Each structure stands twice: as C-alpha cells, then as structure tokens.
Amino acid sequence: MSTEQPSEGQPGVAGVIIEGLYKSFGDNEVLKGIDITVNPGEVVCLIGASGSGKSTLLRCVNRLEDPNAGRIVVGDFEATDPDVNLDAMRRQIGMVFQQFNLFPHLSALENCTITPRRVLKRSREEAEAEALHQLELVGLKHLAERRSAQLSGGQQQRVAIARALTMKPKLMLFDEPTSALDPETVGDVLAIMRDLAQAGMTMIVVTHEMGFAREVADRVVFMDQGVVVEEGAAEQVIGAPSQPRTQDFLRRVLNPLGE
Amino acid sequence: MALSNRERRRLSLGIQAGIFVAAAAVLVLLIDWAALRQSFLNIEPVLPMFPGIITTGLVNTLQYTAVGFIFGLLGGTLLALMRLSSFPVYRWIATAYIELFRGIPAILVFLALGFGVSLAFGWNLSTLQVAGSALAIVGSAYIAETLRAGLQAVPKGQVEAARALGMPAWRAMVSIQIPQAFRIVLPPLTNEAILLTKDSSLIFVVGMAGSAAELTKMGRDGINMYQAGLTPLVIAGFCYLLITIPLSLLARRMEGRVGSRASRKKAKKGSTSSPVTGGVA
Ligand SMILES: Nc1ncnc2c1ncn2[C@@H]1O[C@H](COP(=O)(O)OP(=O)(O)O)[C@@H](O)[C@H]1O
Numbered sequence: 001m002s003t004e005q006p007s008e009g010q011p012g013v014a015g016v017i018i019e020g021l022y023k024s025f026g027d028n029e030v031l032k033g034i035d036i037t038v039n040p041g042e043v044v045c046l047i048g049a050s051g052s053g054k055s056t057l058l059r060c061v062n063r064l065e066d067p068n069a070g071r072i073v074v075g076d077f078e079a080t081d082p083d084v085n086l087d088a089m090r091r092q093i094g095m096v097f098q099q100f101n102l103f104p105h106l107s108a109l110e111n112c113t114i115t116p117r118r119v120l121k122r123s124r125e126e127a128e129a130e131a132l133h134q135l136e137l138v139g140l141k142h143l144a145e146r147r148s149a150q151l152s153g154g155q156q157q158r159v160a161i162a163r164a165l166t167m168k169p170k171l172m173l174f175d176e177p178t179s180a181l182d183p184e185t186v187g188d189v190l191a192i193m194r195d196l197a198q199a200g201m202t203m204i205v206v207t208h209e210m211g212f213a214r215e216v217a218d219r220v221v222f223m224d225q226g227v228v229v230e231e232g233a234a235e236q237v238i239g240a241p242s243q244p245r246t247q248d249f250l251r252r253v254l255n256p257l258g259e
Numbered sequence: 260m261a262l263s264n265r266e267r268r269r270l271s272l273g274i275q276a277g278i279f280v281a282a283a284a285v286l287v288l289l290i291d292w293a294a295l296r297q298s299f300l301n302i303e304p305v306l307p308m309f310p311g312i313i314t315t316g317l318v319n320t321l322q323y324t325a326v327g328f329i330f331g332l333l334g335g336t337l338l339a340l341m342r343l344s345s346f347p348v349y350r351w352i353a354t355a356y357i358e359l360f361r362g363i364p365a366i367l368v369f370l371a372l373g374f375g376v377s378l379a380f381g382w383n384l385s386t387l388q389v390a391g392s393a394l395a396i397v398g399s400a401y402i403a404e405t406l407r408a409g410l411q412a413v414p415k416g417q418v419e420a421a422r423a424l425g426m427p428a429w430r431a432m433v434s435i436q437i438p439q440a441f442r443i444v445l446p447p448l449t450n451e452a453i454l455l456t457k458d459s460s461l462i463f464v465v466g467m468a469g470s471a472a473e474l475t476k477m478g479r480d481g482i483n484m485y486q487a488g489l490t491p492l493v494i495a496g497f498c499y500l501l502i503t504i505p506l507s508l509l510a511r512r513m514e515g516r517v518g519s520r521a522s523r524k525k526a527k528k529g530s531t532s533s534p535v536t537g538g539v540a
C-alpha cells in the first residue's frame with residue numbers, strides 16, 4: 001500500500017514518482033514525457049531555461065494543473081487517480097511560489113493559522129502555538145502581527161515557507177523562491193531551505209541559484225522544451241555537463257555577458 | 260520675467276479661483292432670490308409636514324431600501340457565483356437575468372410586481388413587499404456584476420495558494436477570495452445602495468396608503484396640500500441626503516477599517532516599532 005521507499009530519509013516524508021508525464025495548453029505541448037523519481041528525504045533541483053516547463057511540472061505534482069497523460073505518485077497518494085482526495089493530498093505537499101502569494105488581508109500569524117484552524121479544525125491556541133514556532137524558525141516571530149504589505153519580499157517569502165510548514169507537509173515544492181527577491185535577502189531564504197533539507201524534508205526546487213543547487217541538491221535535473229535532458233549529481237550536471245544543451249544553458253546562467 | 264514651475268502653478272490656481280468667484284458673484288446678483296425662495300424654500304407653510312416626513316416617509320424609504328438591498332445582495336451573490344460557475348447552464352441563466360433586469364427601466368419591474376402579480380396569482384402584496392422585491396430584483400442584477408468583477412480582481416495566485424495548502428474550493432472562496440473581494444467592491448456597493456435608495460421612490464406608480472408613503476410620495480402630496488410651490492419636494496430631497504451621506508461615511512469608515520486591522524491590533528498591544536520601518540531585515 002505504501003509507495004515510499006524507506007531506504008532514505010526519515011519517517012513522515014514522502015517520495016515522488018513521475019512517469020510519462022504529458023501536459024499541453026491548447027496546441028502548446030509543454031511537458032513531453034517526463035520521468036523523474038524523488039526518494040523520500042531527497043532534494044532535487046530543477047533547472048532549465050524560462051518556458052521549459054519547470055513550473056508546469058511542479059504544478060502537476062500537487063495537481064494545480066491537470067496532466068494530459070502519465071502517472072504521478074506522492075507518498076501514499078496516486079496524484080493522477082481521478083478519485084484521489086486532492087485536498088488531503090495537498091495538505092501533505094507544501095508549495096512556495098515565486099510571488100509568495102501571502103494572503104494580504106491576514107497577518108503573518110493568521111496566514112499560518114487559517115488552514116490549520118479552518119480546515120484541520122485545530123483550536124486557536126494550538127494553531128497559534130505551532131505557527132509562532134514555525135515563524136520563530138524562520139526568524140520572524142517578532143513580526144507575526146504584520147500584514148504582507150508591511151513586510152519585505154524576503155520576509156514575505158519566509159512567512160510563506162512557515163505557512164507551508166505549519167501543515168506538517170511530507171514534501172515541499174519550491175518554484176523559483178528567490179527569483180523575485182532583492183539580492184541581499186536571497187541568502188536568508190536559501191539558508192532556511194538548506195536547514196529544511198538537512199532536517200530530512202523531501203524537496204523539489206526550481207531555481208537558478210547554482211550555488212544552492214551544488215551545496216544542497218542530492219540531484220539536479222536539467223529540463224529543456226518539456227523534456228529531461230540530463231540528470232545526476234550536482235557536481236556532474238552543473239560541474240561537468242555532458243549534453244550540449246546543458247552546457248549552453250549553464251554558460252548563459254553562470255556568465256550572462258558571454259565572456 | 261521667468262517664472263518657476265511652482266510659481267506658474269500657483270498663478271494658474273489663483274486665476275482659476277478668481278474666475279470661479281467672479282462667476283459665483285454674477286450668479287448671486289442675477290438670481291431673483293425672493294421668487295426662488297417663494298417656490299423652493301418656503302418653509303413656514305410646510306412645517307406641518309414634520310414630523311411625519313421623518314417618522315413615516317424617511318422610515319418607509321429606509322425600510323424599502325434596506326429590504327431591497329439585503330435581498331439584492333443575497334441574490335447578487337448567488338448570481339455572481341453562477342456567472343463564475345464552470346457549469347454553462349448556470350452561467351447562461353445568470354447572464355440572461357442580469358442583462359434583462361439591468362436593461363429594462365426599474366419602473367417596469369415595479370409595475371409588474373404591483374399589478375402583474377395580483378393579476379397572475381391573485382396575491383395581494385403589501386407596499387413593502389412590492390417595493391422590497393422590485394428593488395431586490397433590479398439591485399441583484401447590478402450587484403451581481405459588481406461582485407463578479409470584485410471576485411475576479413483577486414489575483415489568481417491567492418486561490419492557488421489556498422488550494423495548495425489543502426483548502427477545499429468553497430473554503431478558499433469564503434476565507435480568501437471573498438474577504439479580499441469585499442474590500443474591492445465596498446465603494447461600488449455603496450454606490451448601488453444609494454441608487455436603490457432613490458429608486459425606492461418608483462413605488463409611486465403602484466400607489467400606496469398614506470401610512471406606507473415614502474419620501475417622494477410625501478413630497479408630491481405636499482405640493483398639493485400646502486401653498487409653498489415645490490418646497491415639499493425640496494424637503495424630501497434633503498431627507499434623502501440624511502440617508503445617503505451617512506451611508507457614504509459609514510462605507511468610508513469600513514474601508515479604512517478593513518485596510519488597517521493589522522496595524523490597529525498591533526497598536527493595541529502596545530508595540531513600539533513602527534509598522535513600516537521597524538525591524539525590516
Ligand atoms: N496556464 C497556462 N496557459 C497557457 N500556457 C501556459 C500556462 N502556463 C504555462 N504555459 C506555457 O507553458 C510553457 C512552460 O511554462 P512554465 O512551466 O511556466 O515554464 P518555466 O517555469 O520553465 O519557465 C510556456 O510556454 C508557457 O507560456
């Protein structure tokens with residue numbers, strides 16, 4: 001009944017299996033047969049040019065997008081089964097967006113308590129205690145009463161991570177979590193993600209931060225135009241890519257001015 | 260002599276003010292104040308209108324409008340959700356309803372309810388029932404479009420974030436989308452409440468007992484009753500302002516409140532750091 005491979009990671013984290021995944025928007029075929037397996041506790045960084053389908057792939061995993069074909073398994077959930085309990089599955093998958101998507105009408109604390117209270121029916125005391133704990137871990141307990149408009153981008157993203165973690169997810173999806181941030185706040189967010197990885201969380205991270213990928217990722221997957229071109233250990237894919245398309249992409253990312 | 264931008268702006272504002280004052284002065288001199296007062300503000304003869312115009316007229320206008328607005332809001336919410344539904348039949352029904360009742364003059368709805376219903380079903384509706392449901396029917400069509408626009412103005416990422424956390428669709432709607440849409444629609448919704456207040460006067464086409472008369476009806480009756488020209492209608496007009504201006508003020512206060520809840524809460528807890536600058540990393 002369980003699809004988790006207990007070889008790696010800790011109890012309470014989920015693995016992900018993606019098999020033969022296809023997704024089109026109208027005539028535009030965005031994902032063309034993706035196969036990726038992420039073991040429990042593993043950190044996989046997804047890299048690739050803009051428009052190559054990274055976000056769409058991530059959004060298929062928690063079914064914000066409906067795939068056209070293929071199979072996705074997240075922990076105990078058959079994500080692509082038409083009868084799957086999507087809400088229950090999503091409660092086990094935290095997602096962090098490029099644009100943070102904090103709820104602007106709620107304080108940082110309320111952002112973290114609303115789902116536990118309204119969906120999991122936790123008491124206010126219990127939900128607030130857990131939320132304050134998570135906010136403390138991202139260093140923002142003192143700003144718990146602020147709304148997103150009163151927080152910097154980096155602070156908003158840290159609250160968004162705390163909000164996801166209050167649901168005790170078994171898998172975290174990050175879609176370019178630092179791409180919208182001022183350079184000086186990127187480090188805080190990456191440090192929190194690194195700590196989360198070291199604590200054993202399963203993570204799929206779309207990022208252009210090659211330094212983070214090298215340091216934290218167990219595996220790096222390079223995508224181009226809807227297919228996986230190359231995957232392997234970070235040193236290999238980023239340090240010594242074998243495919244011309246990967247080499248070309250990395251050259252442009254690491255050396256934007258071309259010399 | 261060269262003028263700085265600022266001086267030029269000041270000069271231009273000064274000229275505008277001068278023209279305005281001169282025009283006002285000319286008007287004041289030209290107007291035949293005595294004649295005007297005679298037919299529009301001849302207060303003494305109409306004093307017997309008080310307190311009835313308040314205790315009956317204003318109260319009835321308020322009642323008809325409140326019933327119409329509350330049911331219009333309920334119906335409008337339902338219609339807005341139908342318009343946004345993924346089920347096409349709901350969308351068609353809602354669209355047809357909205358187009359019909361936004362398009363025809365409200366007076367026709369009053370006539371249909373005032374006379375049509377009793378002819379068709381033999382029901383005898385009270386004035387409150389006719390006015391309330393006519394305003395609700397017309398109001399819900401306008402309110403539906405306002406609410407739909409408000410719901411759609413909430414960024415898509417908000418609902419996606421809520422769904423990604425595991426909220427069911429209805430919970431994301433109730434806890435995330437509607438509260439944010441509410442802030443957006445508060446000003447246009449106030450506008451619609453004000454329009455309904457004035458539309459309640461259309462009940463005159465149906466006729467009503469004296470005890471059910473609203474402001475406009477009492478003003479019109481007053482014209483025949485007192486030798487004071489149109490003064491009774493002017494009085495009725497001021498009574499409308501007694502409803503609509505407080506309504507605007509209330510809405511403005513609510514807007515401010517929705518916007519600053521977090522900072523006020525903070526202030527109450529006696530936090531000393533400024534909400535904008537304090538502790539930004
Ligand atoms: N909701 C959508 N509707 C239509 N096209 C979309 C939608 N989302 C993404 N696409 C298209 O899919 C392609 C891949 O997009 P995306 O997954 O966002 O790429 P990436 O995250 O790698 O930049 C792009 O061509 C984009 O225009």
Ligand SMILES: [Mg+2]
Binds near residue numbers: 054055056175176
């Ligand atoms: Mg993307």
